[in-house]
Amino acid sequence: MKRTLLMLLSLVMIVSVLGAQGTQEIKQSGPVTLKYAFWGNPDAIGVEQDIIKAFEEKHPDIKIEPIVSGYADYHTKLMTMIAGNMAPDVMRIDDYYFYDFIKLGAVESLSPFIQRDKIDLDLYPKMGIEEAIVDGQIYGLPWGTAPLYMLLNLDVFEKSGVALPSLDWTTKDFERIVRSFNPQKDKVYGFAIDTNYLSSVLPHIWSKGGTLLSEDKSRYTGDSPEASSAIQMLADLYKEGYMPKDTINSGNTEALRRWFSNGTIAMM
Template identity: 30%
Template sequence: MKRRMSVLISVLFMFSLLLTACGGGDASGGNQGKKVINVALWDENVRDTLDKSIKIFNEKHPDVQVKVTYTPWADYWTKLKTSLAGNSGPDVYWMNGPNFHSYASSGLIKDLSPLIEQSGLDTSVYNEALVDMYTYQGKLHGLPYFQDSIALFYNKELFDKAGVSYPDNTWTWETVEENAAKLTDKSSGIYGFIAPIDSQIGYYNFIAQAGGYVISDDKKSSGFDSPETLSAFKWEQGLMEKGYSPSAQQQLETKPRQLFGSGKAAMLPGISVNSPELFELLGDKLAVAELPAGKKKASIVHGLSWAINGKTKVEQESWDLIQILSGKEGQELLAESGFSMPAYKGTESGWLDSIPSLDLQVFVDSLEFAVPYPVSQKTAEWQDAEVKEIQAAFLGKKTFEEALKNAGEQMNAILATETK
């Protein structure tokens, strides 16, 4: 009997050891007693920078394991929302402007204000437009990581051949049109300027420069059906009709960056993150200047933030991690990689030096007149209506007056259904 009892105790002891070896260290998916932070993003070009930042984090938190998953953009948002809704999503993840309000209003993103107050974090180190973009109901829900602004890329060789002075910060819409005429060479298929049919590099900027807006500050009304907005599109349309810019159909067939990069256009508004690609295509022929002004200067600013899962079980550890990623150390590493312009003021030097022949300071200076990329809770819905109407007008299927009226009405109807 004693021998049987001894054997039973031995079996139970071994079984308990097996359970301990197989079980997680904690409820958040720990490994061998370590807490685990699961991180999700879509761009592997930032892998090296992220690894270096995580190494800094682990020096302070050796008991925490950071697992990173890279999901291609095409699948990222579907996978993210499904996993978060099923309570199995990542603890920390990339968030962009168009999707932010939808996630924040659904409680999928943690309100960072208590953590900010507790840690004494100074959010003024980030561009105000970017902080506004990731603020929901007056509280910051995402810590800015990197940002991009819009400026005017130009081909110095084409300017030199045409005997035209390079663009500077005094240029206006009128200057663009005047010089685009001189730079256009129809016999060689060269355009003086590309008036983009795209929103971020094109008409969102021009609407703001004309004194208009896409969405009101209170997120309740559209600005599409306004004289200011119409004037922005009329200006673009005029450049196309005079042959100074490729038409909408041409831009749909051949991407503007491809046209510009192949030397078929002298000027192209573009995002700061496009700089490496365009430099690879044009080399030292590439230069950049501030966007020419309409009634005023304006440059659309967008950028990504780090968000924390609203239901994470490793809140403090996740907060400590994104403070490093978006803090001075992490931002300097990001800048040195040349990946993109860091969101933390004063850490840009590494990024500015990434293409020595290109004056990337222009993009930093453009933040002084930055306008936040327009977003609301249902951005994707009203942008779908916007694109359909505006593209139809660019293609000549309807007037801009009709298209903007329709876009405004549809957008207002969608905004009226949003929870404020």
């Protein structure tokens, strides 16, 4: 779980709208409007609207203009807005893209504001703060966490006559169950992931006792026997037809969800 939170942590970033002019204070009379960018489905957007409403009630002199997009093209849209000098004032950024925005110089260090306003960093997940530190400066605060989980289609298991795993199942049990399905005959795959996302592969590496980085993040360890065996297991399942090859680096999680819902996939 510790590493799961680290990989999937979303960070709220403050855009350095002043660019090369520095961070000198700009005084403005009257209400201030801030553009806040985020991604999400309709349910998530509803949560954001509640947050915005509560913030505006507490700060009546500040109005929030939401900029919302689906996740698939969200970060590309942000890059385009930044390049066109139309960057939002505040934005959520997925951990995967954090350093890309840092390299662009598109986010401003929050360290001075944290010190000025005496923000208690103990309120946030420790690894979220660590992940946001670059050259000793904090560039973001954790907005939330997203756990990884395994979904099992109970109807598919029942129709295929495959027993459900126990709560203490192992990687050997997982591989055995995936191989219990017969995609060539029944058109049902035991398991599928989108390998375009590292977070889909990491749990298998961790379950084998492997990691991608050493504890101090100074060495790459993805070539260790443990990590290699996990990747080889997935590669064999793909090669032998037990996992759909269409999902390799597809970047189409929505398709996987449809396949899971219509009974094409037993686990995801």
